[in-house]
Amino acid sequence: MHTTLLSVTTGNQPAVHDLTPECRRFLRGEAEAADGVLQVFVPHATAGLALIELGSGSEADLLATLAELLPADRRWRHSHGSRGHGRSHVMPALVAPYATVPVIGGELALGTWQSIALIDLNIDNRTREVRLSFLSG
């Protein structure tokens, strides 16, 4: 299996970070025009992955939805770190830290409007790792 571990900077605000260019770059180097599946994985307990359209407002919509479903208040049992940190620990149950995307002829078989995004509500971690793995079929 071809696999690599990336480091991405998500900053100190809730973030939606586009991973699609990195995924394409990885496949260009590793997939050799083969068919298979790209598995994207975030080895963190306070981050997730979403396949959404970027650049048309859905980033703000998603963060607003998560702020409503998982408020940054004092309700959380898991309560070290910044106010509302516990919400970031529940998020991966709803926005999972893994995703799989078909690869055809070495290219991501995404839809026109789909991107692969890292979702990070955790304002205490500025840097995140992402593992990309290519399983050829």
Add this chain to the structure above:
Amino acid sequence: MHTTLLSVTTGNQPAVHDLTPECRRFLRGEAEAADGVLQVFVPHATAGLALIELGSGSEADLLATLAELLPADRRWRHSHGSRGHGRSHVMPALVAPYATVPVIGGELALGTWQSIALIDLNIDNRTREVRLSFLSG
């Protein structure tokens, strides 16, 4: 990798569309009684996949839950198309457009009550594509 792209009609109402028969048909043709994993993928930014029981009311329950968590109102930044269209762009972060299901001896290893369903709140798109890929183990 064996892979195919299906076209399914979801109509102009929020829809829960059963893909299980198509998945079974695909495996019958391609999996040749092998073990592996079926990857189901929707190449759209406003649709998702859910593995739920169908035919006992959960379709309506799921659509009602999504109507509550992601209301079809004017709150969304992403706001072209029909009223509430922006909710459809957030949905794939919660109801992901990929799923993986084990295949044993060429058959889906689903539980008795599980089906594979396409979830489509988007009333502006009547037709959707679904990619099925079989990774043999």
Add this chain to the structure above:
Amino acid sequence: MHTTLLSVTTGNQPAVHDLTPECRRFLRGEAEAADGVLQVFVPHATAGLALIELGSGSEADLLATLAELLPADRRWRHSHGSRGHGRSHVMPALVAPYATVPVIGGELALGTWQSIALIDLNIDNRTREVRLSFLSG
């Protein structure tokens, strides 16, 4: 493909059950220090999987969040079984019954704080099956 079906006891209360030790044991026996992907699958229509931190309060936080998003009341169409049973049938659309985790050198490539947990709100089923499958790369 190496695959096995486990039986786990989740009891008669909403449960977050750690599957990580079983996953490690399975890989020790089957993965032979290879690279690949572990696919975890719950063949039930009322259970899901979450990759979260365990042992710091997030179990209670997740169950409280699910109690709010999917209340155990009489709103559900799917309404046989215990009060609120219908919520358990919607949960897998949000907390999916599949997960994939990279395996490097026969070991789960999880982050330090990540565990693989079975989420079961269904108080009518005390025992659950879980399928583990290893796809080598």
